[in-house]
Amino acid sequence: MNRWVALIVLSLAQLMVVLDSTIVNIALPSAQHDLRFSIDDRQWIVTGYALAFGSLLLLGGRLSDFFGRRRMFLAGVTGFAIASAIGGAAGDFALLLIARVAQGAFGALLAPAALSLVSVTFADDARERGRAFGIFGAVSGAGGALGLLLGGVLTQHLSWRWCLYVNIIIAAVAFFGALAVLRDGAQPRRVRFDLAGTVTAVLGLVGIVYGLGNAETHGWQSIGVLGPVVAGVVLIAVFVLIQRRVSHPLLPLGVILDRVRGTAYLSVGISGTGMFAVFLFLTYYLQDTLGFTPIQAGAAFLPMIGLVMAGAVFSGSVLLPRTGPRPLVPIGCVLAAIGMAMLTGIGATSSYVSAVLPALLVTGVGFGLIFGPVQNAATSGVEPDEAGVASAMVNTAQQIGGSVGTAVFSSLATTFAGATLASYHVVFWTAAGVFAATAVLAALLFRNGPLQPAATYLELA
Incomplete structure (x- = not known):
């Protein structure tokens, strides 16, 4: 039972990190007006977090392997909460930027520690491991959309500052839960850095x-x-x-050269570029074209979130232990590609129910088949003292993929200045192509059969 309580704690921490990638975006216009900084400065509130988080993930993962996952998890949760408190109380742009960079740095400690803790906690039973990664993957996949909804609610009814303060509450639950449930097992190796x-x-x-x-x-x-x-x-x-x-390398090359793990990193990196299109450009369409409020736009994603979570848990616990990732990830990517293609039919007067919702439902099922199996595969068969850096590679691949998606899709959209709907159509067609390419690669590169069990050393309190 304790391992499932541990999963709740770890999933909460993961939710906090994933939420922060979108919840602050909703708050930025209000923060800009309140603190009186420029549009160019506004970009750095997002970029500062991404730079620190993306660049320090491998280091954070290796620190977990060297000094203990629980220790790094607690340090990451604590630092993230302090940085969030500073950002929420910021009286000027400089302090808010410093807080965001600190959030990214501590997130880079927290994210790989949390994922590696899931890996080593659920290493001895394929079915339970699949269910655990299904739940954890669902949180990872749905957190961005939840951030849009929560950011809209907090900004509209309280203040943009609560989009940062909310992390303190989540972090407190995760911190005390980790103290109660997790403890370090075998001592990690001490090697030259x-x-x-x-x-x-x-x-x-x-x-x-x-x-x-x-x-x-x-x-x-x-x-x-x-x-x-x-x-x-x-x-x-x-x-x-x-x-x-x-x-004693920072990233043992065997971690990424393994066929299954390497394909998992490639899949999450390439598909990560396409996922950007759903959350950002569909949010733009809902608010700017259909006139949704931020809360309504966030709520519009709830059906997709439900299917992501249900699909991730079902595929992880029932399908993955029998089939392995080879059939699931390609099918998930094909469904995501179909969902993106369906969104190319949106128009200026389209109905959410008839034009947007069906595409979100198809995409949600697809994402559910991608997230859990990929995260499970990315940490399968890895040695205990390399679980941290293997987990960091998942987040690094996703971060780089998201950065590529941001750059490519935003550039595509700007080439259609004055023709907003045309830009959305091009973005969604491109995203459909990205998911289709990921499906082909995953089908060709993943091995047949169930995943290799991961080693474990973690004990629960």
């Missing part, structure tokens, strides 16, 4: 995320985009060379 790998990985990821973040405002051919992205790619290449030579 890979400083060169850490520096090149962090700087490389910063360059890629920062450069892609500039694409919408600077244009793809600007030095502000190409310079950081190229430098980031070169540094990542150097990072890989370092990992091949050092005795």
Whole structure:
């Protein structure tokens, strides 16, 4: 029973991190008016979080392997709560930006620790592991849409500051729950830290995320985009060379070169670009074209959220232990592609019930078949002292995919200035293509059969 209580605690922490990727977006216009900062500054509230979170994930995962998952989980939850309190109380742009960067940094500690704790806690029973990853994957998949709804409610009825303060409540429950339920099992290994790998990985990821973040405002051919992205790619290449030579690498290459895990990372990274289209551009359409309020726009995603959660739990607990990820992830991606294609039919006077809702339902089923199986596969068969960095790779792939999606889809949309509906149609067709490509890759690369069991060492209080 304790392991299921632990899953609730870990899922709450994951929800907090995922919520923060969208809940603050809803609050930004109000925060900008209140603190009187510019539109250019507003972008940095989002970019600052993404830079810190995306660039520090591998380091956060490895710290969990070196110093203990529970210890890093508690540190991440505590730091995230403090940063949220500072951001909620911020009286100027600078302090709000510092708080957002700190949230990203502590989120990079928290997210891989939480996922690796799920992996090692549910390692001995394929059916229970599948159910656990189904629940955890459902939280990951639905959290972004929940953030839109919760952000609208809090901003409209309380204040934009509560979009940050709400994290304190969630963090408190997760912190005391972890103290009560989790304890470290076998002591993690103490090895020499890979400083060169850490520096090149962090700087490389910063360059890629920062450069892609500039694409919408600077244009793809600007030095502000190409310079950081190229430098980031070169540094990542150097990072890989370092990992091949050092005795205790930050990212053991066996973690990603395994066929199943490598395909899982590839799947979550590519599909992550397409998921961006659902939450951002459909929100724009609902509010700007159909005239929905922020709360109504958030509520419009609730049917999809329900199917994501139901599909993730069912596929994880019933289907995945029997079939493995090979049939599930491609089918999920095909359904997501169909849902995106259905959204290309939206018009200026379309009905939500007839034009939007059916596409959301199909997409929700598809996402439910993707999230749980992919997260499970990404941590399957990994050694206990590498579970943290394997989990970090899931979040890193998703973060990079989301950054690519933000840059590509926003750029596509700006090419249709004055023709908003046309831009939405192009974005959704492109997203459909992305999901279709992911389906082909997953079908070709995943192995047949159930997943290899993961090793475990965690004990529960």
